[in-house]
Amino acid sequence: MGKQIILNAFDMNSAMHNSHGLWKHPENQRHRKYKDLNYWIELAKLLERGKFDAIFFADVLGIYDVYQKNKAPSIRDGLQVPLNDPALLVSAMASVTEHLSFAVTVSTTYEAPFGNARRFSTLDHLTKGRVAWNVVTSYLPNAARNFGLEDMIKHDERYDIADEYLDVSYKLWEQSWEEDAVTEDVEKKLLVDPEKVHEINHQGHYFKVEGPHLSEPSLQRTPVIYQAGTSDKGREFAAKHAECIFVGGPTPERIRYYADDIRERAKKHGRNPEHVKIISFLNVIVAETTEEAEAKFEAYNQEWSADAAKAQYGASGYDIAEYEDVDPDQPFSYKKKTEGGHYKAATLTKDAPKQLTVGEVLDRFESIDRNSYIIGNPKEVADEIQFQFEESGVDGFNLTHLVTPGDLEAFVDLVIPELQERGLYKKDYREGTLREKLFPQGNATLPEDHPGSKFRRK
Structure with a gap:
């Protein structure tokens, strides 16, 4: 069997995501139902039926207010506002699925590493190892002001902060608790052996953290690390830390350029480039016939x-x-x-x-950028996905959707079977944690060549 597509649903716990103005479409449900837990539960079931690897939750910590130097254009059309915390959806969605995983976005610029480490350990426990952390450094001026800063921290310094943030996180996840610290020794009246729970005593430029980590080791210890960034600093950070990296570009050739560059950088960090999965974006409008897909596109465009x-x-x-x-x-x-x-x-x-x-x-x-969308019947859509997959050298895609849940339902019902028939997409899930599903030759925990593993207590 050849290489198969990794597929994530790209979403947000908000009234709207990136489907600008599409809240007006009569079939769009998300702006009414995103506050309803049943909406997310049903979405999780749909994605597991489609054998999606994960739902990827984007997040922001402010309102887009650069355009016209005003927040009104964003608020008016629900541009990622109103917006709720994505992490709070995961437990409910995991409870009705067995394999679907969850990538949650958290910023290293505004949230402290100690609390964030506990959040991901908790989610990894509750999902039995189906969690990833999408590491972002945040780019909205309003977010900086929301956290007490007059101006944004400089772009490159945000990555310096993130680099140390990851070191603190690895120490908490990998170093603080020994594997057999929880003893349950009734005779010795010892639930946890204090000799096997360690402070990390991190003293860095940006962070000082004593520890120990409050959570016992989860199945993955460190969640799968996701990251996106095409700047030089961003690619360097991703090549060092990330296991799944999102890259974008107008052509398969440009995407391949970024993918090859990141893999070469990973080698320089002593990593096996096969331990890095490259993910790109996928925009699809599909229907049973080409004519119906084109009509759907035109209807969407009217609401843009x-x-x-x-x-x-x-x-x-x-x-x-x-x-x-x-x-x-x-x-x-x-x-x-x-x-x-x-x-x-x-x-x-x-x-x-x-x-x-x-x-x-x-x-x-x-209008909707037609050149960035695949529009057609199932065979036409699968043809173009296969072309992009093979020409760009990526390992998978983040699938967007303009009308929810209709576009995801159409993709699951019409496109997934076509991809499965071609051997490009799995018919069944592998067993194990998210990391074991993504890297079937490896383990639930970080591989030895990952920089986080150097903090592991021998």
Whole structure:
């Protein structure tokens, strides 16, 4: 059997995710039901029926307010607001599934490592090892102000903080508790052996943590580490720490460039590049016939919100409103450096297939970018997924959805069987934790070549 696709559902515990303006579509349920636990329970069952590897929960800690220097465009169309805590969904969704895993986004910039380590140990226990942590450094100016800062911490320094944050986390997960610390020795009246529970006494530049970790070791100890970043600093961090890395790009060739670069960087950190899975984004609109899929796309396009799309682009640190009075034929370029998301900024410059004009950039926000979507019947969609999978060199995809849950239901019912028939997608889950499913030749815990394993108590 050849290489098979890893598939995550890309989602958020919010009224809307990245489907700008689509709350107006009559079949969209998420903005009404995201607060209802049964909605998430049913979604978990659907994804397990489709043999999805995980549901990947994005998260932010502020409102997008760079566009027009105002929060209103984001709030008006529910751009990732209102937004609830994704971690609180996991236990309920895990209780009705056996194999579906859960990747939860938590920022290293604003949350302390000690509390975060307990959160993931708890989730790993309750899910029997089906948890991943998507490590982010946060890019919204409003998030910085929400946590008492006047300005965002500089982009590269956020990664320096994250690097030390991971070291603290590894010490708590891998070093603090010995495997047999919980003894349950009735004769000695000893539930936990104090000699086998250790302080970590971390004294670093950004963090001081005494320990010990409050949680006993879970099945994975360290959750599977997910990360996304296309900046030089982001790729270096991912190559060192991440086991699943998200990369984007306008063409399979550009995605392969990032994938190859990250794998080479992983080698320099002493890691086996096969211990790194590369994930890209997948946007699909599918129906039983091509004509029905095209009609669905047109209906979605009618509800699209250009303002919400421009507001989300503010994650780059750039305000697209500043270009609206510029000569549309002028080549598009940035006039300054920002501390926002470099990957977002790159989509209109170095990752664009050609030099764009200001007019071309502004037009991109006015409707759904058809070039970034696969639209068609099940066979046509599977053909294009197979092409992207083979040409880009990725290991899998994060599947987006504009209308929920309808788009996910259509993908499960129409596309998954076609991919399974081609041998590109599993018909059954492997047993074990998320790490064992992703890396079947390995163990539930970090491999020896991962930097986190050096903290492991021998």
